[in-house]
Amino acid sequence: MAPKPAESAIDRSRTSYGDEGFSRYLRRAFLASAGYDDVDLDRPVIGIAVTKSDYNTCHRDMPALLESVRRGVLEAGGLPMEFPTISLGEILTSPTSMLFRNLMAMDTEEMIEALPMNGAVLLGGCDKTVPAQLMAAASTDKPVLLEVVGPMLTGSWRGQRLGACTDCRRLWGDHRGGVLDAAEITEARGELVATAGTCAVMGTASTMASLTEVLGMMLPGGATPPASSGARLRHGVLTGRRIVEMVREGGAPPRDILTRPAFENAIKVLAALGGSTNALVHLLAVARRAGIDLALEEFDTVAADVPLMVDLKPSGQLYMEDLHRSGGIPAVLKQLAGRLDLTTVGATGTRLGDLLADLPERQEWQTAITTLEEPLGPPGALAVLKGSLAPNGAVIKTSAASPHLFQHTGPAFVVDAGQDITAILDDPDTEITAEHVLVLRYSGPVAAGFPESGALPIPAKLARQGVRDMVRVSDARMSGTSYGTVVLHCAPEAAVGGPLAAVQNGDLIRLDIPARRIDLLIDETTLEQRLADLPEITPPARGWRRLYAETVLPASQGADLDFM
Numbered sequence: 001m002a003p004k005p006a007e008s009a010i011d012r013s014r015t016s017y018g019d020e021g022f023s024r025y026l027r028r029a030f031l032a033s034a035g036y037d038d039v040d041l042d043r044p045v046i047g048i049a050v051t052k053s054d055y056n057t058c059h060r061d062m063p064a065l066l067e068s069v070r071r072g073v074l075e076a077g078g079l080p081m082e083f084p085t086i087s088l089g090e091i092l093t094s095p096t097s098m099l100f101r102n103l104m105a106m107d108t109e110e111m112i113e114a115l116p117m118n119g120a121v122l123l124g125g126c127d128k129t130v131p132a133q134l135m136a137a138a139s140t141d142k143p144v145l146l147e148v149v150g151p152m153l154t155g156s157w158r159g160q161r162l163g164a165c166t167d168c169r170r171l172w173g174d175h176r177g178g179v180l181d182a183a184e185i186t187e188a189r190g191e192l193v194a195t196a197g198t199c200a201v202m203g204t205a206s207t208m209a210s211l212t213e214v215l216g217m218m219l220p221g222g223a224t225p226p227a228s229s230g231a232r233l234r235h236g237v238l239t240g241r242r243i244v245e246m247v248r249e250g251g252a253p254p255r256d257i258l259t260r261p262a263f264e265n266a267i268k269v270l271a272a273l274g275g276s277t278n279a280l281v282h283l284l285a286v287a288r289r290a291g292i293d294l295a296l297e298e299f300d301t302v303a304a305d306v307p308l309m310v311d312l313k314p315s316g317q318l319y320m321e322d323l324h325r326s327g328g329i330p331a332v333l334k335q336l337a338g339r340l341d342l343t344t345v346g347a348t349g350t351r352l353g354d355l356l357a358d359l360p361e362r363q364e365w366q367t368a369i370t371t372l373e374e375p376l377g378p379p380g381a382l383a384v385l386k387g388s389l390a391p392n393g394a395v396i397k398t399s400a401a402s403p404h405l406f407q408h409t410g411p412a413f414v415v416d417a418g419q420d421i422t423a424i425l426d427d428p429d430t431e432i433t434a435e436h437v438l439v440l441r442y443s444g445p446v447a448a449g450f451p452e453s454g455a456l457p458i459p460a461k462l463a464r465q466g467v468r469d470m471v472r473v474s475d476a477r478m479s480g481t482s483y484g485t486v487v488l489h490c491a492p493e494a495a496v497g498g499p500l501a502a503v504q505n506g507d508l509i510r511l512d513i514p515a516r517r518i519d520l521l522i523d524e525t526t527l528e529q530r531l532a533d534l535p536e537i538t539p540p541a542r543g544w545r546r547l548y549a550e551t552v553l554p555a556s557q558g559a560d561l562d563f564m
């Protein structure tokens with residue numbers, strides 16, 4: 001058997017009873033009650049963060065994955081110790097899972113520190129879980145590997161292939177437009193989320209899993225194996241084996257992996273994926289924790305020469321299982337190699353360039369991935385905008401927007417969070433045209449915990465006329481599975497006096513994506529006067545929501561708590 005660590009993790013950090021010998025004695029006494037003897041406890045101890053929850057259907061298959069990781073840890077001579085943290089399921093968490101991302105990051109970081117372990121494997125998957133776990137990892141000195149549950153498989157309804165949740169939105173849009181009746185939309189519901197696993201498209205979960213792999217915090221090939229596949233379980237075993245090796249190699253902290261070149265590679269891959277706008281917020285937060293000074297604009301400049309290369313919804317046509325069958329993220333990296341920093345070293349301990357050298361050239365059957373020479377779309381899948389409506393920045397996913405709206409000037413139609421927005425937009429008496437710019441305010445981090453409400457519904461009467469996209473502008477986020485010409489994350493947000501708060505119905509707003517501008521076309525004096533007249537916002541009175549509202553950073557800085 002491999003040599004044991006100099007001092008067992010079980011003894012190294014101790015509960016403070018004022019008597020260290022007694023603390024050690026008690027630990028082994030209580031662990032003996034769970035069947036552990038000294039042979040177990042003197043091995044490298046690997047904590048495994050488990051986020052199984054009945055409220056998180058994406059993680060339903062996690063018990064099988066956990067068993068795989070445990071087996072890998074045992075095979076390598078380590079001792080797996082499971083521990084729970086908060087689990088954030090995207091769909092059932094109110095008002096938005098984003099409000100709790102930082103809480104989960106804090107929970108995870110503190111448990112990694114508080115519990116005796118030499119290294120950790122963090123099991124996640126659904127949208128906010130992976131960012132929270134990356135933030136926690138970036139904040140600890142113990143070696144950490146992430147492992148995700150993997151994407152769901154697609155379903156099928158009346159000959160249509162379906163997968164959450166771009167298709168959920170498309171079908172709902174058809175229902176609102178009168179194309180699908182109540183019985184049909186209900187029948188389709190049973191096939192939209194066909195299996196366990198994370199959303200089937202390049203939404204936030206898939207994007208963050210992919211970028212975790214690129215950053216080197218997950219072993220290669222980990223982002224794409226479907227939740228129900230043997231490949232997923234085998235990857236879990238590899239992860240369990242590798243974390244024990246990492247501990248034996250001396251246990252380098254995640255900050256050694258989370259370098260600036262690693263983030264720059266992640267930004268380039270994000271562009272090639274046409275990934276989620278949420279990734280900008282999450283990567284900024286992780287980088288900040290890792291001590292990397294990353295600016296919002298760099299998501300545009302660093303990726304300026306990277307076209308859209310992966311054909312997944314909502315930017316393209318296919319699903320995560322197709323990307324997996326096309327070789328997954330390693331195959332994407334292989335195509336992009338000429339644009340990447342190949343000297344980065346992730347959890348494998350091997351340079352990226354050496355990992356990619358072993359991969360075959362692209363084959364015809366790798367249909368989800370294109371080449372740099374014949375990409376699916378131009379560079380700039382994610383654009384960072386500035387202008388009088390968002391002096392500190394805003395974001396748009398151009399790869400999922402409508403080209404005819406890339407340059408558009410139209411009158412504002414303003415709604416605020418807390419209003420019955422659908423009722424307002426669907427009211428047949430509401431005077432609104434396809435030319436209008438829909439403005440949603442008070443949905444930023446401070447105001448509302450930063451919900452995914454930015455992709456406002458197309459007003460019903462316009463939807464029935466066949467309008468499927470309009471320019472929408474907000475301080476909210478949108479789901480990574482959404483699409484449309486939607487300007488997001490306007491900073492400063494309305495609740496802290498950002499210019500969005502000054503917009504009135506009928507004001508002209510100009511979107512100019514090629515010029516990277518979003519402007520409110522009123523004169524500066526009027527803008528200042530309106531902002532001066534705004535009422536104060538009352539923050540939440542107590543608890544986590546108060547701490548969050550009082551300390552959350554703007555979206556343009558990652559929306560972490562300012563003291564983390």
Ligand code: FES
Nearest residue numbers: 058090126199205
């Ligand atoms: Fe969990 Fe989409 S709802 S990944």
Ligand code: MG
Nearest residue numbers: 127204479480
């Ligand atoms: Mg989502």
